[in-house]
Amino acid sequence: MRKLLTIAASLLLLLTSCEREIDIDYHEIAPMVVIEGRVTNEGTQVAVRWSRSVTDSVKGPSQPGAKVVVFDNGEENTLAYDPKDGCYRSALKGIPGHTYRMEVDYEGKHYEASSTMPIPSSVISTDFYWLNMLDQRLLVDVMWATDPDPAERNYFLYRIDRRSAHPHITPRMQQKAYRWNVFDDRGNPPGRIYRDIHCMMEQTAIDDEEDNWEKILYDGDLIMLQLLTIDATAYEYFRTLISGQSGGANPKSNISGGCQGYFMAAGISRADTVVLHLDNVPDYEVPDDLWR
DSSP, rough: HHHHHHHHHHHHHHHHHHOOOOOOOOOOOOOOOOEEEEEETTTTEEEEEEEEOOTTOOOOOOOHHHHHEEEEEEEEOOOOOOOOOOEEEEOOOOOTOOEEEEEEEEETEEEEEEEEEEEEEEEEEEEEEEEETTTTTEEEEEEEEOOSSSSSEEHHHHEEEEEOOTTOOHHHHHSSEEEEEESSSSTTTTTTTEEEEEEEEHHHHHHHOOGGGOOOTTTTTTEEEEEEEOOOHHHHHHHHHHHHTTTTTTOOOOOOOOOOEEEEEEEEOOOEEEEEGGOOOOOOOOOTTTTT
């Protein structure tokens, strides 16, 4: 396990240590509707946006004027538009095993999607460690969680958010996820989920260059981790979103009607908020009972 971590970290170092400029001829297309909807054990929300140019890093606001309905095993729930953040919201909370259907009517077009909520996982622990590699150290967040149904393939999305009082970290930076990714439970210990989340190289924090401020975690930052248990179609959307970013390709939407985006029913588990103190972060040592 230690060898695998070291190899992964070495590859990360190689990938981030050399850069070159590549000119890509992007072809602009007409904006498309983008719908992002989720039903979770914490509530229901849907955003309706217009797509943006691949060269535009700012996500557009959610648009008013849509009719958004989510059906819970046939029971209709109409979502109300919240002008504070532009999302359509409902107090409807997801129940594992229930199938939810979303219908959106916007500017004369109809969009639909459905998703069945999986059994949620539960975060057991999340701890920061320094991973020694060559002559440098990599900060990793090691997460342990339960595998809700070891007999079946399960899919997950993790997200790390941070709140920082450091002057280099702007409100815009704090609105974005610090780290996120999707994975499944293949290759994990029986009944448990293990993930080492690569955060930053120690030297990057020491150099503290402006181009890297968004990547750096500072002393006193509040770190919040959430783990979502998602279905296969949501996993495929986020997987193709990640793989398509380098080539400008659109992810595989699970919504019919000719729009982009996703709809998912997911169980959320949250870890306790951690106050990061880099001087107190220990070196990583593989536990003797890792795979028992």
